[in-house]
Amino acid sequence: MQYNFNEIEKKWQDYWAKNQTFRAENNSEKEKFYVLDMFPYPSGAGLHVGHPLGYIASDIYARYKRHKGFNVLHPQGYDSFGLPAEQYAIQTGQHPAITTAENIKTYRRQLDQIGFSFDWSREVRTSDPKYYKWTQWVFIQLFNSWYNKDSDKAEDIETLVATFSSDGNANVNAVCDEDTPEFSAVEWNGFSSKEQQEILLKYRLTYLADTEVNWCPALGTVLANDEIVNGVSERGGHPVIRKKMTQWSMRISAYAQRLLDGLNTIDWPQPLKDSQTNWIGRSQGASVTFYTVTSSGVENKHAIEVFTTRPDTIFGVSFMTLAPEHELVAKITTPEQKAEVDAYIEATAKRSERDRMADVKTISGAFTGAYAEHPFSKKPIPIWIGDYVLAGYGTGAVMSVPCGDQRDWDFAKHFDIPIPNIFEGVDISEEAFADKEKTVIANSDFLDGLPYKKAVKTAIYELEKLGQGKGKINYRLRDAVFSRQRYWGEPFPVYYVDGMPQMIAAEHLPIVLPEVEKYLPTETGEPPLGNATVWAWDTKTNQIVSNEFISPSGGDQEGENGVYPLELNTMPGWAGSSQYFNRYMDPHNDEAIFSKEAIDYWQDVDLYIGGSEHATGHLLYARFWQKFMFDRGYVPKDEFAKKLINQGMITGTSAFVYWVVPGGLSEDAETFIGKGHLMPSMFITKEAYELVEYIPGKLGVLENDKSKGVFKFVKSHIKNLDDFYFEEGGEKFSLNFKLLPRRLPTNLLKGVSDNLDIEKFEKSDFFKDYPDKKYLLNNKSEYLTHREIEKMSKSKYNVVNPDDIVKEYGADSLRLYEMFLGPLEQSKPWNTAGITGVHSFLKKLWKLYFNENGSKITDAEASAENLKTLHKTIKKVEEDIENFSFNTSVSTFMICVNELTAQKCTCKAILEPLAILVSPYAPHIAEELWEKLGHSESISTAPFPTFEPKYLVESSKEYPISFNGKMRFKMELPADMSKEDIEAAVMAHEKTQQQLAGRTPKKVIVVPGKIVNIVG
């Protein structure tokens, strides 16, 4: 019987689907185990071999846990809202829902053929109204909550309203907007409904506010901080500018400390925790208020609030710096300095955020002409503006201590501002002194002689006494902008009465995304939903109705019809992914986000596997929502995933050719005219490419000793050299060329080698505009491409499609090979050639059970040798799975099968447990073997074999005998021999005497069961 993997795999995939083998029950006597993958965004490109890596690992774990008797929840779904489908809709007019559905179909087909044990009955799609109904529901709960700092949790907004009407807000300790006014109960009760709503927005956990946002004109939307990389959009790399817009925001900053503290309670990778810690950016220090000096008494005295981590250096302040955007700048700048300051502000506004970040070396700034008073010395301090101070961090103003901060030092040096030294015995003439540990304060009045910690405490105490400062903890984490000016996202369950947002009652959800003609912003600059004609909320019928019925005044005056405009923004990508792990527990529940029974049973995710790129996006927001849901009593755990593993990237091996484009270079080397279409295109090797130098600061390449070979090669292919000494516009041009490295698809190479298949290449679409091609060949007449390991991506032509692998070697081979490549967390290059190793392992495994005539399995008793092989395999595989070391398990299986083959083992007592061991890794073959062993039920819940140490007990041990740590020979000795007897036996051995050559050993180390080491 042949191992016909295609047939077997199809058979069992159909069986699992038909029998719902992996359906998880919400009621079970068994212990629960929840294994989750980060669900994919279904892109048009489909899966490449890198994508399933994490899914295979989690699937092995899930299957293993089923063998161990757990009720396993292992769901899968799609993060199906997103930009690519919408961009495609803008280009083609095809509804994103259609594109998305098609892509999901491809994904599902690809996932199914790898044989995952997903419970597909629980599939969710974030773009499905039945799903996003509950995303909208969570949004409403956030809107109806505020954060009480006294109880340190989110509470119902009604409790806040009650406090306001009885006591006002003076004693409310809440997380709220900075500009929240203080009011009494009488005042509150006297406010109009609109005024009350405005105030409440300053407390709600999701709120509408005018915020400075990151606007990306090319994408036509705002972006969250984590969606911007190096000042450009993460998706597409488009420029991002600062803009003030009315937006929904999430008050995630209320949870900054708890998000930080929670990291200590979860088993997540350290680098991931580190990046969340950095993102939250807690710094402890003090806020200090400086007042501006008024010269004539006519101007207003202004307060400048700064945050500092070094209040101990307060006597080192020699100037203050404000961000150019700081609101006080316009108010305090003196008439004499106005021109300079205005010019500077204009210049910095022109520079994009990216330029500012890229160029950190150039020091720039301007003096405002104004002075602030030092809180203690009362001396005037000049106030500057400078773009090294960021408007978005802290208060956008700093007290500059040039002797203790390098940026302040650089600024002071540049503008010739004094640098007072307040450190004892430290030279600050060359650079600032930032070491806290070695700090001893000097020249600082009451702080003199104090070390860092004491000085900080004292300074804060004195500032508090003055009423000009207090200890403060500052977080870098900003509230997250939650509005997107896009079509393909969750609509908000929000309508506007008199400009104030109103929530639609939960029973009327979902608010379904309307149809639009165009997916672009409207002519008046409104988001795409502004194109919808049926997008108004009728508060009488609780239905979405045509815009024509909208109350003309927009308010709720008498006699109006109660129809109001709906929100035009949609939610960001991370909305749907912040609650999906809980929704999987009870995905078809229409009455609630999940039933109490479901959440009480499943609790939280036991193992979450996914990429590290979600560290500061999805994983931070999801933790925030979970903590909120916990506060409001909906979930029992305030962290949603106990353990998380980041799988590494599988990289591809790109192939490069070095393309020579011939042309003419002007005499001054300022102009190059390409003649690539008239002359042959040439391809040289990486080595040749590296010999060529460019003319510094000019165009063209240098013909010198190193590059003359390349020039010779190029010239040899140019039929009429005279053509390359031509004149154009009165200028003379001579032969030269451009060198361009270009990637080629790896399928244009011969087999798995680096050799270009020239015939195939010339027939392909690549470089087909250049029909005449010449190659720099090696002595075997081959053209060698240069191979480089890079991220696997379509644009790099180095993707390997799992479909091809499955067709040729089968899903079990693919699964085994992905694991065999190396440790799960590490990034590793894909090399298809190596898959034959695991594939032939599966064939050998098959051959243990079958020969040409059918089953070989007997009821013969297992030999001691057989049992030893089996049990050491059980032990190792179990340990490996528990430690997520899947690569070493695959090797262990290979060794096991090699040994059993050599032992000619055919007994059922060995081969039956072996099938179970293999089953998590290669489930299709395992099911087939299991069936052929006579079982009628799936192998998936067969109990995992139990390791019995007794089979591994050895009667003798081959001791390595080393001399000064170097192994010289081996000696077979009884395993239970005592230390003394071993030493005696070893010393008596003739080889020992030979090694010692008459010397007396200083010491003999005997480690029973391990080693003997003779020193001397």
Add this chain to the structure above:
RNA sequence: GCAGGGAUGGCGAAAUGGCAAACGCAGCUGGUUUAGAACCAGUACUCUGAGAGUUCGAAUCUCUCUCCCUGUACCA
């Protein structure tokens, strides 16, 4: 700059204080066989990035240096 991870045969790797390179790919030799392949048996190479220390013993622990990767960055 800062933080984290890493460096072991030609390649992917294993060994986390005790026989370095298990297992697989590629290579070589032989067998069997072929349209192509597949299969079986056997086999070489290399000595843990560099240096120092701790230890009876170090790839493994400590320190210094070099290089690579990943993340992050004017965060006051």
